[in-house]
Amino acid sequence: MAGLAHPVLISTLCNMDTIEIGGKTIEFQHVFYSWICMAILFFVAWLVRRRLTMVPGSLQNFWEAIIETLENYICTTMGDKYGRIFTPFLAGLFIYILGSNLMGLIPGFNAPTANLNTTVSMALFVFVMYHIVGIYIWHHHYIKQFLGVSKWLVPLMFPLEVVSHCSRPVALSLRLFGNIRGEEIVLILFFIMAPLIATIPIYALFLLAKFMQALVFFLLTTFYINSAIAGVEH
Numbered sequence: 001m002a003g004l005a006h007p008v009l010i011s012t013l014c015n016m017d018t019i020e021i022g023g024k025t026i027e028f029q030h031v032f033y034s035w036i037c038m039a040i041l042f043f044v045a046w047l048v049r050r051r052l053t054m055v056p057g058s059l060q061n062f063w064e065a066i067i068e069t070l071e072n073y074i075c076t077t078m079g080d081k082y083g084r085i086f087t088p089f090l091a092g093l094f095i096y097i098l099g100s101n102l103m104g105l106i107p108g109f110n111a112p113t114a115n116l117n118t119t120v121s122m123a124l125f126v127f128v129m130y131h132i133v134g135i136y137i138w139h140h141h142y143i144k145q146f147l148g149v150s151k152w153l154v155p156l157m158f159p160l161e162v163v164s165h166c167s168r169p170v171a172l173s174l175r176l177f178g179n180i181r182g183e184e185i186v187l188i189l190f191f192i193m194a195p196l197i198a199t200i201p202i203y204a205l206f207l208l209a210k211f212m213q214a215l216v217f218f219l220l221t222t223f224y225i226n227s228a229i230a231g232v233e234h
Contacts, residue, residue: 030115037099094218101210104184119177123169126221134228179213
């Protein structure tokens, strides 16, 4: 019986969206596909690392071009000092979101980012992280970023800045979730109404759209962290 547990569990995870535990409905399919995405990315990273050579092959060239492009942008935005510190996090975030988005184009798979739980968790992590970075760099002076340029404007600027910062994770999560979820619904409708060959142009369009959504999340996260680093000078 124990030997059958894993196949049954995997089959359940692949074919069900929710499970009843203690009278509560828990949605977990997005977690399962997140694990699949991470497993694929870890395997690709291991494969590239294993085949590193002085004369790079096509796979190494591909990933080096992506990482170098992201690193150059981050270092240009933040400067070399902080850019090289945050490049692993920001590049990893972009690659993970892009991989999660693209999973929605694979028949039988769902994009983890088409679930609000996934996008909210990432947005909240970014929200907490950039404030921690700002406090770490500026200490108690970080509060000046919320007070405006004049002390007479503090009663007006402080609540506006608080609302502005609190709206960032909302915008990050809803934008990514809404676009990816909407694209998946449209793709399903095209599959129903048109033959498989007719959906190929839609695949190409959605491929670009999913890349753009990952890029937008990456760019906004870079901006938020950079604004925290710039602090009072920003």
